[in-house]
Amino acid sequence: MAAEAAVAATEEAKTIAALIERSRKAQAQIENYTQEQVDELITAMVWAVAQQDVAEKIAQFTVEETQLGNYEGKYLKIFKKTRAALFDIINDKSVGVIAEDKERNIVKIAKPVGVIGALTPCTNPEATPVIKSISAVKGRNSIIIAPHPRSKLTNKMICDLMREALKACGAPEDLVISIDSPSMELTGELMKQCDRILATGGAPMVKSAYSSGTPALGVGAGNAVITVDDSANLDEAAEKIRISKTLDLAASCSSDNAVIAFESIKDELLEKLVAQGGYICNEEEKAKLQGIIWEDGHIASRIVAQPATVLAEMAGIEMADDRTFLIVPETGAGPAHPFSGEKMSVVMAFYTVKDIDGAIALTNEIQAYQGQGHSCGIYSYNDDHILKFAFATKTSRVMVNQPQAPSNSGNVWNGMRQTFSLGCGSWGGNATNNNITWEDLINVTWISKPLAVNKELPADEVLFASAIAKQK
Incomplete structure (x- = not known):
């Protein structure tokens, strides 16, 4: 039995490794995209799923597959929430120099993380893959999405639509990859092999993400x-x-x-x-x-x-x-x-x-x-x-x-930032407590130049005045 499990684990590792390789190749092709090119991609990705007739189809299909929620709620998420999420980030600067602090003489440059491994729940399977995908691509990353088995067909439908949109823009389809036959083992391998995990789901899933050895952004329990x-x-x-x-x-x-x-x-x-x-x-x-x-x-x-x-x-x-x-x-x-x-x-x-x-x-x-x-x-x-x-x-x-x-x-x-990934801070056992978006899916290089005038430390009687006063 142990030998069989080892073989299975090896096969799952190989399956994910192949997806990671495809994903990395796609990400490398957009690493030097301009801001305009990146924004064109995410706009096309949302439009592919948010057109009224498409959104209606996705909403109905999601309810039929998952037997969770209702058509009205699903439609609002895919039709309106994705639009709002795009509008929220479309004018953000995510390529090149994204910030400059003249007082400290610091310049910040955004750089992609690489391959994002995304875990999505069956309770919000319609808009979550879209919002995570545009956040990833906004940072010039690629993304591999592991859905809950109960919503795997919905996830594939949505990812296929985004892939078609990417292809139409001349970008690699593999910027978005769906795991079409999800399992706990495949998801576990994805978390081990990707560059950053973006986990939305139940507590066991988030705990697994944090213990994977890969930098992870998870969410805490709601109530x-x-x-x-x-x-x-x-x-x-x-x-x-x-x-x-x-x-x-x-x-x-x-x-x-x-x-x-x-x-x-x-x-x-x-x-x-x-x-x-x-x-x-x-x-x-x-x-x-x-x-x-x-x-x-x-x-x-x-x-x-x-x-x-x-x-x-x-x-x-x-x-x-x-x-x-x-x-x-x-x-x-x-x-x-x-x-x-x-x-x-x-x-x-x-x-x-x-x-x-x-x-x-x-x-x-x-x-x-x-x-x-x-x-x-x-x-x-x-x-x-x-x-x-x-x-x-x-x-x-x-x-x-x-x-x-x-x-x-x-x-x-x-x-508030548009997302379906809500960090809960140390209170909820999370690494962050903000509304997670593209800003959490980039690396930042800090350029530091000498100050025009060096900072001068004040005399001890000034710097430590309160401590000295208490000693008297």
């Missing part, structure tokens, strides 16, 4: 917690919470997993959430729902990104067909309160607190269990609350008065 304070516009808050909670049936890791409401507005907010399509579960229904969502401590795959009516039927809950998300009253956080964690479904925990201090403490408690470092939201028109919340929560992104899921990864109504 967005949303606070609604006493200054919020409750109609606005309820509508945007619904938009975020139901987008692509909560396939996004940025979906509103918990809402924390101030006591003073709790009842009114619940009424408005119900008016938006929410269904409030009682204790018996909560127990039934818990029984179908988790199996052996893990989220059951059958409930991920499914309609509320399907979840209700699975759980034996009698609920009107017009309900689009479920609200579960909760009081605690941690393993004993599973609804405080990520649910990957249109199910939302609902908490009540007295004030902003209570909201901060509860947010940190919930995310210490799951989702620390990822993102939070707050509906508020009290700047003191907003700033206090942002200062005190261990989070990389705080969305203010915005639907969380389509906002923290960047959108046309905010200035």
Whole structure:
């Protein structure tokens, strides 16, 4: 058995090595492309998938293959999100001198990393390959994409379209390569042999990326917690919470997993959430729902990104067909309160607190269990609350008065970088906590010239004044 495994491993290593060789040859051909040539490529890549009829086809195909999410959510991602991602980077300088610091006499030159190994999840398989690919090519890299087996045909369709677009521009198709028959072993080999890993997916995948020996950019677990304070516009808050909670049936890791409401507005907010399509579960229904969502401590795959009516039927809950998300009253956080964690479904925990201090403490408690470092939201028109919340929560992104899921990864109504790869910093066990884009997929050479006038160190009594004063 050991010998057979060794042979199989060798074959998988050879398979990936062949793809890496093709990818390197393609990358070498664009290493000296101009900014105009690079931008022509990424524009063509997005146009190839984002034309209306093509986007409609991809959205429908993705739902049929994965049985996750819904057509409307998939279409928005492939049609609008890819456009927005292109628009976000198209005017960025990514070739040659990209920055100059005259005060320090420093010049920065962008250079490609090489071959990017990208891991993509089945929950967002439509736009993720596109956004990762244009980020790679923007930095004059090539990319090899390893999809989740559940979305391998979607990935191939999208990659083939981008390859055709590259060829039409006179560039090598192999700037984008899809692993068409993915496996854990092939993905493992890709991570070992590429130059940089860009991993989006579950915790085991990201952990594997970080332990591969290759420099890796991974993302942490999502579990967005949303606070609604006493200054919020409750109609606005309820509508945007619904938009975020139901987008692509909560396939996004940025979906509103918990809402924390101030006591003073709790009842009114619940009424408005119900008016938006929410269904409030009682204790018996909560127990039934818990029984179908988790199996052996893990989220059951059958409930991920499914309609509320399907979840209700699975759980034996009698609920009107017009309900689009479920609200579960909760009081605690941690393993004993599973609804405080990520649910990957249109199910939302609902908490009540007295004030902003209570909201901060509860947010940190919930995310210490799951989702620390990822993102939070707050509906508020009290700047003191907003700033206090942002200062005190261990989070990389705080969305203010915005639907969380389509906002923290960047959108046309905010200035966040457009991506589907959200670093969570040291809080989430990640190397970065920014919205990952092309800037993370380049090397930078620093040119340092002597200063016109040397810096002069101040006298010790000036430099160490505070330390000296304490000794007296």
